[in-house]
Amino acid sequence: xxxxxxxxxxxxxxxxxxxxxxxxxxxxxxxxxxxxxxxxxxxxxxxxxxxxxxxxxxxxxxxxxxxxxxxxxxxxxxxxxx
Numbered sequence: 001x002x003x004x005x006x007x008x009x010x011x012x013x014x015x016x017x018x019x020x021x022x023x024x025x026x027x028x029x030x031x032x033x034x035x036x037x038x039x040x041x042x043x044x045x046x047x048x049x050x051x052x053x054x055x056x057x058x059x060x061x062x063x064x065x066x067x068x069x070x071x072x073x074x075x076x077x078x079x080x081x082x
Contacts, residue, residue, distance in 0.1 A: 018058075023050075061074060
């Protein structure tokens with residue numbers, strides 16, 4: 001999975017009328033709080049964090065599937081998650 005493919009898939013999960021995006025961050029694996037004993041990152045799953053001009057940052061989980069490529073898993077959620 002490339003950063004570009006992950007971001008392209010994640011953008012589709014954002015609400016249609018979201019505020020202007022100011023930063024985008026991609027990372028492999030699943031997000032977890034520091035010190036929680038996170039699992040080793042995998043190259044077929046990841047998450048994208050969007051920071052907006054106003055409001056709370058959001059993140060979207062992404063996964064790479066054989067044949068269909070990279071897709072968003074669910075919708076955008078507040079970041080960091082509860």
